[in-house]
Amino acid sequence: MIPANGIANNDAPLSLLVIGAGPAGLSAAIEAKRSGVDRVLVVDREREPGGILNQCIHAGFGLFHFGEELTGPEYAERLVNAAEESGVEIMSETFVAEIDHDLNAVLFSKSLGYFQVKAKAVVLAMGCRERTRAAVAVPGTRPAGVFSAGTAQRLINIEGYALGQRAVIVGSGDIGLIMARRLTLEGVEVAAVVEIRETPSGLPRNVSQCLKAFSIPLLLSHRVAAIEGTSRVTGVVVESLNGGAPERLECDLVLFSVGLIPENELSAMTGADLLGGTNGLQLTGEMQTSVPGLFACGNTYRVYDLVDEVSREAGIAGRAAAAYLGCQKCGAPSGAGYAKSGGITSLSSETRTVMGQDQGDVSRFMQSEKDPSSIASDVVESVMDEPLLCIICPKGCRIRLGSGGEITGYNCRRGYEFALQELRDPSAVLTATVAIEGGMWPRLPCKTTKAIPRALLRAAAASLSKLSVSAPVSLGEILARDLGGLGVDVVATRSMKKL
The missing domain is CATH 3.10.530.10 (CPE0013-like)
Structure with missing residues (x-):
């Protein structure tokens, strides 16, 4: 990583400016550099690159992009290493204050103060922000102890704060579900997750592994009618949308997980076309905005469920920016991910299997490995009425166990192995x-x-x-x-x- 004043020490013209050093910005920068762009600078306002992944300490990342399951920090470190080995310059603690239609940017860094940058092309990768309590208009007092789920995640996982003893989570978005589990493992009692819709907002695998696995109540078709407390939150009033008396839940911590909004204040400065309903961006198939030379990717474009998909589409943006700059390598095919050394690799057979593209191998595995006799009859009876939800990947296959011990509903070898593990000895990596x-x-x-x-x-x-x-x-x-x-x-x- 270059020091904060590295741009002042390099007289080479800047070809590509990438705003944001999260998974989208880093992936775009890597692909642009490998496609022949001579100088790529990534700027980010945080102290270190990696973006939101640095606070996402849970596993579930990289299965498609790297061919193995990683935690957020592991995924981020691989991208940072790949970027640095590719020759990408990264400047942290640098905030982009302005950018215009001609791609003139005004930046502020901790060490350089204000300075101007003129790039031939720009990739926007600022990510998104959380909707707050105000966005969903929950009435009541304004005591301490009310946070957005992502803010709480950072305070606990990175900065080491203890936020409360008993929590209520408003909304069942993925961050809220993940924080329900995280709080539980931190010794905090989660009284309930309250969701106004009839179905959870987050991925089924997160409902399974974060709520059901820890017996955390999920109140669907319910809303928080009021937050109580003076200096500190003391409870919330919960109402069912189907009628009935309101219920008071005591708590000293309330987390809101009620959606994400693309960060596009900078995009609006350039005159790029926005999508009014979502605050996202209108892009071409090559991830270019309505402004020539201005590209975008990641949650700035639209909110994604899976970081692997962010990296894939960000790679398209990086290659498209290289093509716009006239680089000769821009037509080279890209692999699925970056190896530990930073080199691009093709999809492994294991990754193809997980993605459901190698069913022949799955069938051969099943014929050689299935062992119904090892599954106890009492287990068979306990799971026949309700399928197991596979949490290995976002597909969320529903796996069933027949009366004779046969397992069905899986789509890959890992799904079958997951089912066996769940039936014999439910376990998880901590x-x-x-x-x-x-x-x-x-x-x-x-x-x-x-x-x-x-x-x-x-x-x-x-x-x-x-x-x-x-x-x-x-x-x-x-x-x-x-x-x-x-x-x-x-x-x-x-x-x-x-x-």
């Missing part, structure tokens, strides 16, 4: 944070090297809360061995230098 001294942040994300029984996740998380390490720490470094006598180690899921 993702959490530990205290770190001397680093950029007070908390370091980590995970167990293997899955542990789901019933022991809370006890394992409590053990981790007592652990403290010292910077520097490298990605994958072992932080603790044989956690709680469970036979699993704990490894860091990001690198953190010593300040």
Whole structure:
């Protein structure tokens, strides 16, 4: 990563400016650089690149893009490494204050102050912001203890704050569902997730692994009618849309997970065409806006469910920007993801299997590996009426177990293995944070090297809360061995230098 004053030390003309160093901006920059763009500069207002992924310590990223399941910080670090190895310049703590139709930008950095940049092309990748309590007009007082779910996620996972003891989550968006689980593992009781719609807003796999797995109530067709409290929130009043008496839920923490809005204030300055209903952008198939040379990708364009898809479409934007700049390599095919070294790789056979494109291999696996005799009859009876929801990928296959022990409904080998695991011994990899001294942040994300029984996740998380390490720490470094006598180690899921 270049220092904040690196742009002042480089007299080469700037070909491409990328605004935002999240997964979209980094992916676009990598593809542009590999397509032949001579100088690519990525600017971001945060202290470090990686965007929202740095606070998303849970697993579930990279299955399609990298061919393996990663946590958010792991995914981010791979992109940052790939960008730096490709020759992309990254300037953190740099805010874009203005940009016009001719792509003249005014920036402010912590070390350089205000300065101007003129790029031949620009990629907008500012991401999105959360809708707040005001956006959904929840009445009541304005006490402390009310946060958006994403803000709470950052405060807990990166900055190490304890926010409360008993929580109510308003809205069932994915961040809210994930935070329901995260709070539970932090020892916070989640009284309920309150959703005004008849169905959850988040992905089915998040409803399954974040709510059902921890017996957290989901109140559908309900709304929060009021927030109570003076200096600190003391409770919320919940009403059913189907009638009945209101119910008061005691809590000292309320999180709102009620949707995301693309960040397009800068886009509007250029005169680019916006989509009024969503605040997203109108783009061509090559991810170009209505302004020549101005491209966009990621949640600035539209809100995505899957970061892998963000990286894929951001790659299109990067290659399109290279083509606009007249680069000769821009027509080269792109792979699905970036290897640990930063090189582009093709889709692995495992990734094709997960995506449902290799059914022949699945059938052969099933013929050789299926072992119904190992599944107890009482388990068969317990799951016949309700299918298992596979959480391996966003497809959310509904897997059933027949009376003879046969498993159906899977679409890949991993789905079959998931079903066997759930039937025999429900378990999951624990993702959490530990205290770190001397680093950029007070908390370091980590995970167990293997899955542990789901019933022991809370006890394992409590053990981790007592652990403290010292910077520097490298990605994958072992932080603790044989956690709680469970036979699993704990490894860091990001690198953190010593300040």
